[in-house]
Amino acid sequence: MKRTLPRSGAYDLDSYLPEYLWRQLVRRQGGDHFTSFLAIIAEKKLRQDADEERSEFYEDIMEPNHDCLYCGYHMTSAEESRRHIQSDCPDRPKWDHSCLFCGLEFPTELGLIIHTARWCKDKPKKK
Ligand SMILES: [Zn+2]
Numbered sequence: 776m777k778r779t780l781p782r783s784g785a786y787d788l789d790s791y792l793p794e795y796l797w798r799q800l801v802r803r804q805g806g807d808h809f810t811s812f813l814a815i816i817a818e819k820k821l822r823q824d825a826d827e828e829r830s831e832f833y834e835d836i837m838e839p840n841h842d843c844l845y846c847g848y849h850m851t852s853a854e855e856s857r858r859h860i861q862s863d864c865p866d867r868p869k870w871d872h873s874c875l876f877c878g879l880e881f882p883t884e885l886g887l888i889i890h891t892a893r894w895c896k897d898k899p900k901k902k
């Protein structure tokens with residue numbers, strides 16, 4: 776395979792299409808390549824800075840927090856939280872979807888389906 780660019784014609788579209796489109800766009804807008812290239816770099820840089828700020832911010836709020844949504848009870852794992860909400864929470868509203876087998880309640884039908892299919896301990900086993 777040749778590593779040099781063909782002079783014209785047979786461009787490898789996958790690698791050159793974006794650049795080609797960009798040149799077309801610049802030409803159509805009557806701008807010159809150098810200025811708009813700078814603009815692109817500046818924009819990229821801005822976006823990067825924004826991303827960095829955002830990720831710091833996210834680290835703060837994305838810190839795993841398993842505290843109870845309803846009563847605020849402090850918990851440290853998703854499992855603990857699930858158990859608390861299912862059985863111990865005094866403030867949890869009643870949910871509409873309850874398991875036929877063990878009586879646990881779920882806020883969504885999907886939650887109930889997943890429970891019944893995978894987690895329910897009282898579900899009769901298939902023979
Ligand atoms: Zn609670």
Ligand SMILES: [Zn+2]
Nearest residue numbers: 874876877895
């Ligand atoms: Zn169940």
